[in-house]
Amino acid sequence: MPKVALIRVEDHSYEAVYQIFKKWLSQIIDPAIFQQSKIIIKPNLCAPLLSETGATTDVRIVEALIAYINEINPSATIFVVESDVNSGVIYSPDMLFLETGYNQLEKRYSNVKLVDLSRSSQTTINNEGLKHFKESGLSLANVLTDGVFVSVAKLKTSVHERYTGILKNQFGCLSTSRKDQYHPYLSKVLTDLNFVLEPKLCIIDGLIGMEGLGPTAGKPKKMNLLIIGNNPVATDAVGATVMGINPKRVTHLKAAAKRELGEIDVEAIEVLGERIQNVKEKFKFINEISYQLLRLSFAVVRWPLPKGVKFFIAKHLHNLARALY
Missing domain, CATH: 1.20.5 (Single alpha-helices involved in coiled-coils or other helix-helix interfaces)
Structure with missing residues (x-):
């Protein structure tokens, strides 16, 4: 049975989040996964906006995770990755890292490397399990082809998908700036990406979410939550439910469940920490x-x-x- 924890977070400081990870992560995953030499962390940096806007992953969460991993395996190399964002203007990962404060991580931790996926060498993955990329293969930066993959998403609405969380966060692993070409086929593309990347730890930043015109033009909604799971579909199913959205009405979530990437039925998920009904708040939407x-x-x-x-x-x-x- 997949596990997802709902944790109230009144103190948003790095130190407080680190203590939460020390208490909870071992109840959700086996911390021994971080004994591997290579860890990849994918935050949601979909715009050059601070986390207080509700658009991007709070850097304090990622820093607390880095500290937690370093306590287990100080010799690990930790890659924090992002690709170009195109919203009429192309924002490079270097700009996104700078504007959201992530550039400081590389300065503070000698084993952390910030990676621009759009300007990294690429590998084409051919796998019989692929759907959208069955014929062409899936092109990914070499850094993504091995190691432990951790997705650190944001709790937000999406005008195109109702909800965006863990599964959609991996859309940013495509190196191209022309990601809009994949929107008509998004469910197949996202399930392909998650099939290949297989997130071992899923964290949703619900400290301040976004409602309305998400994923970048909505309004911030303070939730004081962290959602932590060991499966991307299950974590998103709980995240959507917390927002008052039926996960079975989220197209890419349904597709992922149908492809057996995880559990969409909240009743079949072991929810730890807070009860869903105690933290659930309806997010405004179009x-x-x-x-x-x-x-x-x-x-x-x-x-x-x-x-x-x-x-x-x-x-x-x-x-x-x-x-x-």
Whole structure:
């Protein structure tokens, strides 16, 4: 049975989060996994915005995790990774690390390396289990092809997916800045990424989440929560439920569960710490018509129509959805 812990965090300091990890992580995973020589941490740095906005993973959480790993295995090399973000303007990982305070980690810890996935050497992974990338193979930075992978996501809404958490965080492991090309096929792409990367530890930063126009343009929502699990689907199922979202209405979560990447039924998950009903708060979201129009705009791209026609329809559906927010 997968395990997910819901932990209240009134003190957001690095020291307090470190003590939480010391108490809880051994109840969720076997800390011996960190005896490996290579650890990869993927935060959510989807914009050059501080964690207080609700958009990005709080650097104090990642630093506390680094300290915890170093206590177990001080000789491990810890890679903190991110790729280009394109929101009309391309933000490089160097800029994202600088604006969110992550650049200090490399200065404080000699065994921490910040990695720009978009400018790293690549490997093409061919695996019979791939779906979207079955023919072309999945291109990933070499640093991602081995080691213990840890995903440290953010508790947020997504106008395209209702919810974004652990599974969606791995979208940032694609090196290209043109990730929008994958949006019409997002469920298959995300399940491929998580099938290959296999997060061994999943942490959702719910200290300050985001509601409304997530994942970057919404409003911060203080939750004072950490959500920690040993499976990405189960952790996201609990995260979505905490936000008042039925995980079975999140398309990529359903796809991941169908692909047997984890458990989506909250009743089949061992929830430690706080009870879900005691921390659950409804996150504001766009209206259902706008959401369905956005979903339709992606579906159109998959239709057997001339490329110019389907992109014309998709663009106008997208613009109509935005007008109705």
